[in-house]
Amino acid sequence: MERNEKFNRRDFLHKGVRAGIGLSLAGIGVILAKRTMAGNTVWQLDSSKCVQCGRCATSCVRTPSAVKCVHVYDMCGYCDLCSGYLRPETRELNTAAENQLCPTSAIKRRFIEEPFFEYTIDEDLCIGCGKCVKGCGAFGNGSMQLQASHKLCVNCNECSIARVCPADAWSRVPLSQAYRLTGFGKTK
Amino acid sequence: MKQKLIIGISLFLLLGVMGLIVADLFRIPPRDQENPEMYSIEKQRMIDTSQICYREVEQFQAELPGLQGIALDTGLNIYICGERIIRVYNRSREIKADFTVDSDAYCIATGPEGEIYVGLGDHIEVFDLSGNRRGKWDTCHGFLTSLVIIGDEVYAADGENKIILRYDRKGNLLNIIGKKDREKGVEGFIIPSMYFDVAAGPDNELWAANTGRHEIQRFSPDGILISFWGKASMGLDGFAGCCNPIHFAILPDGYFVTYEKGLDRIKLYNQAGKYECTVSGPTKAGDHSSAACSVSSPVHDLAVDREGSVYALDGEKSVIRIFTRK
Numbered sequence: 443m444e445r446n447e448k449f450n451r452r453d454f455l456h457k458g459v460r461a462g463i464g465l466s467l468a469g470i471g472v473i474l475a476k477r478t479m480a481g482n483t484v485w486q487l488d489s490s491k492c493v494q495c496g497r498c499a500t501s502c503v504r505t506p507s508a509v510k511c512v513h514v515y516d517m518c519g520y521c522d523l524c525s526g527y528l529r530p531e532t533r534e535l536n537t538a539a540e541n542q543l544c545p546t547s548a549i550k551r552r553f554i555e556e557p558f559f560e561y562t563i564d565e566d567l568c569i570g571c572g573k574c575v576k577g578c579g580a581f582g583n584g585s586m587q588l589q590a591s592h593k594l595c596v597n598c599n600e601c602s603i604a605r606v607c608p609a610d611a612w613s614r615v616p617l618s619q620a621y622r623l624t625g626f627g628k629t630k
Numbered sequence: 631m632k633q634k635l636i637i638g639i640s641l642f643l644l645l646g647v648m649g650l651i652v653a654d655l656f657r658i659p660p661r662d663q664e665n666p667e668m669y670s671i672e673k674q675r676m677i678d679t680s681q682i683c684y685r686e687v688e689q690f691q692a693e694l695p696g697l698q699g700i701a702l703d704t705g706l707n708i709y710i711c712g713e714r715i716i717r718v719y720n721r722s723r724e725i726k727a728d729f730t731v732d733s734d735a736y737c738i739a740t741g742p743e744g745e746i747y748v749g750l751g752d753h754i755e756v757f758d759l760s761g762n763r764r765g766k767w768d769t770c771h772g773f774l775t776s777l778v779i780i781g782d783e784v785y786a787a788d789g790e791n792k793i794i795l796r797y798d799r800k801g802n803l804l805n806i807i808g809k810k811d812r813e814k815g816v817e818g819f820i821i822p823s824m825y826f827d828v829a830a831g832p833d834n835e836l837w838a839a840n841t842g843r844h845e846i847q848r849f850s851p852d853g854i855l856i857s858f859w860g861k862a863s864m865g866l867d868g869f870a871g872c873c874n875p876i877h878f879a880i881l882p883d884g885y886f887v888t889y890e891k892g893l894d895r896i897k898l899y900n901q902a903g904k905y906e907c908t909v910s911g912p913t914k915a916g917d918h919s920s921a922a923c924s925v926s927s928p929v930h931d932l933a934v935d936r937e938g939s940v941y942a943l944d945g946e947k948s949v950i951r952i953f954t955r956k
Contacts, residue, residue: 519823519872523872530674573668580892582872
């Protein structure tokens with residue numbers, strides 16, 4: 443049997459080792475590049491995917507949660523009967539505690555002019571439960587949305603909320619686009 | 631003896647702890663418990679089947695993207711509009727006409743001479759059945775959400791500017807209805823979301839849905855508020871949420887058919903605005919189509935015919951659903 447002189451076992455080993463080292467270096471490069479890139483990314487919630495399950499309030503490593511309600515005023519209808527502020531079967535449209543949907547009274551209602559009211563979120567009181575977001579989305583324009591506040595988020599390597607999110611709404615986003623609010627501008 | 635006892639008890643305790651650890655390993659995690667604090671309107675959504683006085687007799691697929699408007703003519707041809715397209719079906723549900731327009735069409739109405747009026751965002755265009763453009767009217771700098779033809783006049787609801795524009799059929803603007811004017815005591819329409827519908831009554835009167843007030847209001851051609859009815863309520867007698875009804879139509883006998891977003895229900899009111907019964911709505915849990923995080927309003931427009939049937943345009947499924955009275 444004739445041996446292949448051009449590609450003997452030694453050459454094979456040499457080339458194999460070189461290829462292995464090359465691939466390892468490339469792999470390390472990719473991993474380092476990813477880690478470098480990860481340094482410029484933060485966890486954020488895609489509000490268009492959010493189903494307001496309540497886990498953002500209970501699964502965050504921060505207490506209270508780093509997830510807060512953000513009000514997109516551009517979309518708000520400034521309604522008297524705000525379904526994000528009032529419980530569904532409320533009879534009186536006022537600020538009485540029993541009428542409020544928010545469990546911590548984090549939403550403040552302020553009269554502007556008949557029949558318009560402005561709703562602001564007290565971030566210190568908001569626990570990120572998403573009840574107001576669900577209420578606003580059920581009837582209104584969806585101007586109330588949940589977002590991770592980057593003043594509070596510690597940007598864990600593995601976000602504990604992302605791990606349990608049923609809608610797969612969490613992902614790492616570039617720091618330059620740290621907030622993922624939706625629906626600016628009104629359309630039919 | 632004492633030492634043996636201590637060793638025995640220790641072994642027993644050790645085995646007990648080991649048993650607990652093993653049991654914990656194989657324990658089935660408890661199912662997610664219902665959160666009593668969660669926001670839910672399922673109870674309010676459910677409609678008692680005894681309230682439903684219409685039956686769905688037909689459902690046909692339009693297979694067009696982004697359907698937004700539906701209209702009928704006296705021959706019971708069905709006109710629908712959507713993403714840059716207008717389509718007309720005859721009574722046999724065959725396509726009678728099909729043509730494209732320059733931009734997305736949001737509302738449609740038919741004239742007595744077979745002309746088709748289409749609201750294309752900020753202006754109206756007029757077409758014949760072959761798709762030839764007969765007219766393009768001046769821009770309103772707003773967003774047209776509904777059109778209705780009353781006699782020789784065209785009324786266009788502008789959801790962005792919260793006004794109704796009254797044109798003659800040549801496209802000349804005659805006057806504006808509902809413009810806020812404190813000096814004259816005109817409050818203006820309260821339209822929190824971009825839904826603003828107009829319809830014609832059996833006596834050729836103009837009706838408009840003032841959604842933020844939860845009212846349907848009647849106006850004279852020169853814009854004077856004549857009457858209104860409606861109230862806010864999660865119950866069937868009123869309109870739910872911040873701003874409803876988002877669509878309505880008026881039957882030949884003057885009864886009103888209304889559609890509410892959020893609770894996704896079509897209801898019937900008499901001429902005085904008293905709740906009569908329900909045309910369609912969720913009757914069992916999960917009986918709705920929209921995503922949990924968005925407004926549940928699959929019905930994008932309503933129309934009625936001279937025989938009293940109700941046509942609901944389901945824009946999410948591109949389906950036209952037809953209901954007749956039981």
